[in-house]
Amino acid sequence: MAGNFWQSSHHxxxxxxxxxxxxxxxxxxxxxxxxxxxxxxxxxxxxIQALGEQLKVRQQVIATxxxxxxxxxxxxxLKCIDPLLxxxxxxxxxxxxEEFGVISNSRVMTTCQTVIxxxxxxxxxxxxFPYRSNHILECEFYLLENLDCCLIVYQPxxxxxxxxxxxxxxxxxxxxxxxxxxxSLRTDVSLLYPPYQIAIAALHIACVMLGxxxxxxxxxxxxxxxxxxxxIVRAIINLYEMWKSYDEKxxxxxxxxxxxxxxxxxxx
Amino acid sequence: xxxxxxxxxxxxxxxxxxxxxxxTQNERSKVEDLFDFEGCKVGRGTYGHVYKARRKDxxxxxxxxxxxxxxxxxxxxxxxxxxxxxxxxxxxxxxxxRVFLSHTDRKVWLLFDYAEHDLWHIIxxxxxxxxxxxxxxxxxxxxxxxxxxxxxxxHYLHSNWVLHRDLKPANILVMGEGPERGRVKIxxxxxxxxxxxxxxxxxxxxxxxxxxxxxxxxxLLGARHYTKAIDIWAIGCIFAELLxxxxxxxxxxxxxKTSNPYHHDQLDRIFNVMGFPQEKDWEDIKKMPEHATxxxxxxxxNYQNCSLSKYMDRHKIKPxxxxxxxxxxxxxxxxxxxxxxxxxxxxxxxTEDPPTxxxxxxxxxxxxxxxxxxxxxxxxxxxxxxxxxxxxQPNTQQNQVQANSHDHxxxxxxxxxxxxxxQGNNATGGGQQEFHQQQQMMFGGQQQxxxxxxxxxxxQRF
Ligand SMILES: Nc1ncnc2c1ncn2[C@@H]1O[C@H](COP(=O)(O)OP(=O)(O)OP(=O)(O)O)[C@@H](O)[C@H]1O
Ligand SMILES: [Mg+2]
Numbered sequence: 001m002a003g004n005f006w007q008s009s010h011h012x013x014x015x016x017x018x019x020x021x022x023x024x025x026x027x028x029x030x031x032x033x034x035x036x037x038x039x040x041x042x043x044x045x046x047x048i049q050a051l052g053e054q055l056k057v058r059q060q061v062i063a064t065x066x067x068x069x070x071x072x073x074x075x076x077x078l079k080c081i082d083p084l085l086x087x088x089x090x091x092x093x094x095x096x097x098e099e100f101g102v103i104s105n106s107r108v109m110t111t112c113q114t115v116i117x118x119x120x121x122x123x124x125x126x127x128x129f130p131y132r133s134n135h136i137l138e139c140e141f142y143l144l145e146n147l148d149c150c151l152i153v154y155q156p157x158x159x160x161x162x163x164x165x166x167x168x169x170x171x172x173x174x175x176x177x178x179x180x181x182x183x184s185l186r187t188d189v190s191l192l193y194p195p196y197q198i199a200i201a202a203l204h205i206a207c208v209m210l211g212x213x214x215x216x217x218x219x220x221x222x223x224x225x226x227x228x229x230x231x232i233v234r235a236i237i238n239l240y241e242m243w244k245s246y247d248e249k250x251x252x253x254x255x256x257x258x259x260x261x262x263x264x265x266x267x268x
Numbered sequence: 269x270x271x272x273x274x275x276x277x278x279x280x281x282x283x284x285x286x287x288x289x290x291x292t293q294n295e296r297s298k299v300e301d302l303f304d305f306e307g308c309k310v311g312r313g314t315y316g317h318v319y320k321a322r323r324k325d326x327x328x329x330x331x332x333x334x335x336x337x338x339x340x341x342x343x344x345x346x347x348x349x350x351x352x353x354x355x356x357x358x359x360x361x362x363x364x365x366r367v368f369l370s371h372t373d374r375k376v377w378l379l380f381d382y383a384e385h386d387l388w389h390i391i392x393x394x395x396x397x398x399x400x401x402x403x404x405x406x407x408x409x410x411x412x413x414x415x416x417x418x419x420x421x422x423h424y425l426h427s428n429w430v431l432h433r434d435l436k437p438a439n440i441l442v443m444g445e446g447p448e449r450g451r452v453k454i455x456x457x458x459x460x461x462x463x464x465x466x467x468x469x470x471x472x473x474x475x476x477x478x479x480x481x482x483x484x485x486x487x488l489l490g491a492r493h494y495t496k497a498i499d500i501w502a503i504g505c506i507f508a509e510l511l512x513x514x515x516x517x518x519x520x521x522x523x524x525k526t527s528n529p530y531h532h533d534q535l536d537r538i539f540n541v542m543g544f545p546q547e548k549d550w551e552d553i554k555k556m557p558e559h560a561t562x563x564x565x566x567x568x569x570n571y572q573n574c575s576l577s578k579y580m581d582r583h584k585i586k587p588x589x590x591x592x593x594x595x596x597x598x599x600x601x602x603x604x605x606x607x608x609x610x611x612x613x614x615x616x617x618x619t620e621d622p623p624t625x626x627x628x629x630x631x632x633x634x635x636x637x638x639x640x641x642x643x644x645x646x647x648x649x650x651x652x653x654x655x656x657x658x659x660x661q662p663n664t665q666q667n668q669v670q671a672n673s674h675d676h677x678x679x680x681x682x683x684x685x686x687x688x689x690x691q692g693n694n695a696t697g698g699g700q701q702e703f704h705q706q707q708q709m710m711f712g713g714q715q716q717x718x719x720x721x722x723x724x725x726x727x728q729r730f
Contacts, residue, residue, distance in 0.1 A: 004428045008355055080288040082281055096347040135283050137341055141369045142284070142292065144342070144350075149367050149703070151351035262285035 005194065009150035016074060016191050027077045031260050035242065038187075040078070040255055042239075043123065043248065044069060045186045047087045050115045055103060057095050059182065064153045065094035066185045072146050074191055079260035081139060085131050088112050089139040097151045105133035122249045123256060156181045156199035163203055167218050176206035180236060187235045193228060200224060201232035299368040299377045305334050310639040313438075313456070314338070315345055320382060320639065330446070331382035332365070340374035349378070349457045352430060354703060359448075360421030362441060362455040366702045379702075383453050384444025385636050387414070387437035387506065393636050394513040407630040409622035411510045412591075414442070416613065416624045417452035418503055423609035425454070426496045432457070433494055435502035436482045437509060442628060444638065450627030480534040481505065481517050485545075486603050488538075490529050490557030497603035500612070504598030511591060512583035516541060530558045532565055541579045542601065544571040550602035590617040 005011050022029075028037060045066050052062035068090040072081070088108060095103050112129040144151075160181060164174045180202035184190065189198050200222065207215050303321040311318035316337040322329065337346045353364035368377035397404045418440060425432060432439075432454065439456040443449060480488070484501035491498075508516035519537040539545075544566065545553060553559060576596055577587035585592050594617040600606045607615075618624060625631075 004355070007357070076288070077285075080285045082283050084281075085283050093342070093347070096342065096344045097351045099344075099348070102344045130281055131283060137374070138371070139283065140342060141371055141374075144367075145292070145296070145369060149350055149354050151347065152355050262282040263287065264282045265286040 005154050010154050042186045043252055044083045044087050050119050051088055051091045054111050054115050061094045061098045063155045065090035067153045067190050070191055079262050085139050089136050089143055109133050123252045154195045156195040159196040160199040173206055177202040180205050184236050187239050189232050189235050193232055197228050201229045309642045333380040333382045335378045337376040346376050352457050358424040360417045360452050362453040383441030384638055385442040387440040390636055391437055398513055404635050407632050410628050413624040413628040415507050419609045419613050421454040431494050432499050435499055450629040480531050481515050485601050488531050488535050497606045500606050507595055511585050539571045540574055542576050543574040544568040545601045590620050
């Protein structure tokens with residue numbers, strides 16, 4: 001569907017308004033500060049990334065899974081479904097949609113177990129991955145419903161490639177900007193801005209980082225709302241600022257403990 | 269901060285919030301609460317069962333098609349169909365109205381507009397008539413209008429980077445009486461995929477029997493990538509079949525469960541109709557993965573006297589007609605030379621008389637029977653049902669019917685006529701959560717044209 005972003009459900013239904021987004025998060029933001037909330041998403045984006053890498057899916061699949069994850073919690077509190085279950089469910093669904101192929105239940109389970117144990121021990125201690133494949137399957141239906149069956153997500157990677165080509169630029173700029181796009185998945189920008197704007201913002205940051213002045217005129221000639229680009233740039237820079245003074249390994253257990261959690265059925 | 273974290277190895281966390289679960293359960297509508305469809309199965313394909321349905325609340329009296337996807341949960345093809353149809357919107361592409369997820373039995377249901385006809389049934393009807401030496405009264409421009417709308421729909425898909433990959437008469441639906449009368453709807457996107465996705469071997473994705481009759485020669489020679497040209501070939505095959513009532517590349521299909529794309533008999537059939545490709549006609553044929561097998565298995569001299577023009581001439585389509593010249597451009601062996609849907613729509617065939625009409629029946633009575641309901645024991649022995657079908661269509665050429673029934677299990681099932689779904693009468697609002705506003709009326713206006721302008725303009729032959 002690369003040709004038709006403007007008619008897509010992504011454009012028509014899933015570019016959210018910032019004030020709406022903040023309002024819908026109120027329930028969670030009564031318990032967590034905005035920064036704590038972002039740190040929790042940062043953590044689960046890492047889990048999705050690690051699961052995807054372990055399963056050897058393409059970055060596109062990982063990006064789509066991350067956006068599913070963010071879309072779900074844009075509409076629901078963190079307590080509705082345990083994010084530790086939703087994260088692998090998003091990877092599982094995205095791999096089918098992006099035609100990576102169906103990952104077998106058992107492979108999903110062993111991957112979750114390995115990844116949680118080997119890469120996220122600092123968060124979960126000795127705890128095993130607590131879910132079974134039937135939980136993932138059940139969760140998948142809830143995910144699909146909450147996504148309103150909108151499964152095709154546009155990512156900034158393709159526009160990024162086109163822009164770099166258009167600039168006549170080298171691989172270094174592309175590599176940098178590509179990584180920045182990956183990092184942007186940990187912010188809210190994929191919920192708020194169209195992918196081509198995110199691509200431009202990533203390029204902008206990359207040029208600044210590389211001290212590449214020669215592209216000033218390229219940006220100047222773009223027919224885009226530069227205020228929007230600046231907003232995206234700021235969101236990504238904020239993430240980098242946050243990372244500087246943040247030791248996830250130390251803080252994450254506390255954050256996860258504080259996070260709103262699902263309540264079981266009342267006892268009769 | 270981290271001190272108060274309780275690490276409890278034995279207690280599994282609660283996966284889902286109880287209030288959230290109850291709330292979504294209450295909001296979720298069940299397909300069987302909203303629609304009547306019991307006993308109204310009209311199709312059984314590889315990927316599911318299709319029912320004719322009516323709304324229980326009577327908020328409208330339209331017919332709907334409900335497709336229950338085979339198996340449980342979200343298969344890859346279900347995912348693809350939902351993902352793509354959710355995004356696509358074109359008058360000649362079937363409209364997905366809504367998805368129902370049944371959590372208890374883990375079934376997935378897709379709600380579509382109901383299309384009374386499809387090209388498989390339409391062509392079968394003509395073939396039966398031909399065998400009976402009877403004629404079917406249809407407007408002169410019908411085939412042309414059908415082809416034009418198929419091209420229009422495919423052009424939309426292709427320009428949105430979607431390949432259909434499974435075009436065949438059974439997947440081309442035609443709307444019956446109603447505001448969209450006589451409009452083509454391309455259906456069955458279970459196979460469709462985005463172009464740029466890396467190709468998995470067919471057998472990897474969907475281990476099912478698929479017909480080879482509409483398969484482009486490059487696929488049969490092991491091409492690893494689907495292209496727009498592959499859909500165009502299939503459209504050429506469908507066009508020929510509309511013109512002659514015979515599947516142009518009809519081939520025995522006993523041994524097609526193999527995952528190997530190379531299929532000797534199917535290639536042989538294509539060469540028998542088209543002639544063996546000249547080197548100058550298809551330079552890259554040498555690069556095909558199965559080229560060596562082709563050279564080993566086939567002798568050019570065996571097809572010396574074959575050509576598309578001779579084949580079509582035998583079926584009373586003159587080689588100097590515009591229809592033939594367009595057909596030839598759609599059925600070029602070399603995929604690089606085959607025309608695009610856009611070029612095809614510009615072909616002079618569409619500007620010569622008779623003109624195309626948005627209602628392919630051009631306002632004339634629709635001669636084809638409505639879909640029949642299948643009984644639930646349609647799973648039983650195929651040979652038995654084949655015999656019954658032959659009874660039902662008395663003088664149909666036996667071999668053709670058999671060949672077709674290999675193609676579609678659904679269509680050789682035991683049938684019986686039954687009453688349509690009951691109409692509810694408590695008028696409350698229609699279903700919520702439907703994806704697109706119902707837009708039938710948007711095109712409704714054009715439909716009238718056919719009826720008033722088009723004097724019954726019958727042709728004897730289809
Ligand atoms: N919208 C519809 N209205 C009426 N009948 C329909 C509709 N969609 C499908 N059908 C009928 O049901 C049959 C099967 O539907 P469809 O082709 O979508 O399913 P499938 O299982 O993917 O089939 P296939 O065997 O072609 O892969 C069709 O050939 C047609 O006869
Ligand atoms: Mg079908």
